[in-house]
Amino acid sequence: MENFTFYSPTYFVFGKGEENKAGELVKKFGGSRVLVVYGGGSAVKSGLLGRVTDSLKGAGIESFSLGGVKPNPRSGLVYEGIDICRKENVDFVLAVGGGSVIDTSKAIAAGAVYDGDFWDFYMGKRITEALPVGTILTISAAGSEGSPDSVITKEEGMFKRGASGDAIRPAFSILNPELTQSLPPYQTACGITDIMAHLMERYMTNSSDVQTTDRMIEGLLLAMIEEGPKAVANPDDYEARANIMWAGMMAHNNSCGVGRSQDWNSHNIEHELSALYDCAHGAGLAVTFPAYLSFAYKHDVARVAQFARRVWGCPEELDDEEAALMGIESLREFFTSIGMPSTIGEFGGTEADIDKLANVACYGDGRDGKLYGFVELSEDDVKEIYRRML
């Protein structure tokens, strides 16, 4: 196990109706003038935004609002939010939505107290100061409710970049599984895939002697395999939604990723799929992960075989190679069973796209022609992985 630090100071308030504590919680964490950030009309139509505003008002908190956050959130709205914060002396940013809304809120919170351009943080500057952020989560997927990360796309050039820092870890996060029940099966399945990918990116490690975190990851994956299909089949299943929601947080606050190298090749490879085909991140990951593992498993057959046996129940009698391949096939079948795609053809992709995809994956974002994760990948390797998605 490698040396590490772990810090997850967020105050989590979990369960039915807990969004009505928004006002009380903002006050507890020092807010008196709040910018409420949200996405499309669903938070308005469902009455959620109204309940939150009422709760803030009831606690004597003044609120301002900024709607219109879209998936793959853009820098333009961040600048708007920063302007509001400065003009109105906002001292707290409250995100009501999923990962995109939370990431936008984090960017606004950091930018509002920074003299320069907030984009500096997304070019590599560590975030060390920010307004406190609270979240009311409506989609189980990105894990941003418990993470120190934010991903924003700059409109000029459409660069998608991440920033990080303990200062943008949410002060509190309200997790009410009821709020995720309105999510249709396809989006639910995309979220499930994203959560499982966060776990598997941590599982595929080159560190040895990491039994405790291995077992935690396996446990969370087993819970997702059991609860995921229930939520897809019956969106109103509160209990399945609740299990997924807590697993989604645990998958990404790094409790089970500490002390070990992590992979993240699949996220990097998927990135170009959502960029080119405008597909959902989760759907892209469902296509990417089995294709990637079918290429990468030879790097550490024993690890992938362990994953296959413990998570997918592959028989002990099989040798490592057979078990690994069967586990990868089980993963693919699971994604298909919850309605996820398994080829880029389903996004309209063809063999003609492969060179371009691989080139951007390997040289985009200032990369040096290789991807460095569980396995080191050359451009040819990446092409081969994309080819396995046809």
Place this chain on the structure above:
Amino acid sequence: MENFTFYSPTYFVFGKGEENKAGELVKKFGGSRVLVVYGGGSAVKSGLLGRVTDSLKGAGIESFSLGGVKPNPRSGLVYEGIDICRKENVDFVLAVGGGSVIDTSKAIAAGAVYDGDFWDFYMGKRITEALPVGTILTISAAGSEGSPDSVITKEEGMFKRGASGDAIRPAFSILNPELTQSLPPYQTACGITDIMAHLMERYMTNSSDVQTTDRMIEGLLLAMIEEGPKAVANPDDYEARANIMWAGMMAHNNSCGVGRSQDWNSHNIEHELSALYDCAHGAGLAVTFPAYLSFAYKHDVARVAQFARRVWGCPEELDDEEAALMGIESLREFFTSIGMPSTIGEFGGTEADIDKLANVACYGDGRDGKLYGFVELSEDDVKEIYRRML
């Protein structure tokens, strides 16, 4: 799943040599005049205390020290520590040791800023204010390094009581597995048992639909079953110690105990064993847990059978009753295999003690004659459980 809040703001610094960051960390969390609390001579002899003092000095921090904390820590030393804090304007309490040292430090930290008698907190008053506490952990067992709890014994009457509050959650905890390598096999096994008990007390629940936390607990137990015997057989096994240390923290910071009722009958029943026989808490738990489960499993055979199948690998073919009983036997055998006792006879106990043990367990600490956990236990039930320890 039930509504809950979860809050674990401690900054964990894990790995080899990290105690040398003590000064830097105390400073980061606002300390400039520190009371260093420790136990017996081993922290001095091993050189640990010297390294910590050097690190504090190097960071320009003034330090005072209070040694002599014993297992089942006493109120007397807490009063001494409070006096030093007040006289010397101490603004940070640093625990160097195991659960007893940390619990003493938490009590001092709360008492130092409280006008009344610190014992009020151990009579039920919630701790809402305290000096910040840091810990340098030397024993994996109690989980106090990540918890909001403290247990102290009042010398007048020898009452053992707990206090709680987010204000005494450690600001930081340094977890260096090397520091646990000097612990002999018996104490190591006691710690392993305590950690497993913390997990099983959470596992035995009357809440339904708690798949995610079930799976996390099972994963952590499986890691302990694999890594525990390695550390007992070879105290210098850094990697086993590291896996146990992280599992010990995760077992008790409540990540995997949220949203579900918990048991704690075994801890309450064990309490009287360590009081009467002066045995180690972990050794008492090793005797108690299998005896308790052999009585209590009928309350929810399916749950105990699930525990037996997923944690102890009991065959799927067995019916729930057979699996449950086999799982309980596997648990007992595991404890025996790491050198733990399985009867009170090994502490010198006899049948003649049973009435007294049960009476104190059921009526001590202001109890009403029953224990309320996974199963509600009458005094006769508790007698029967003690009888199964003969």
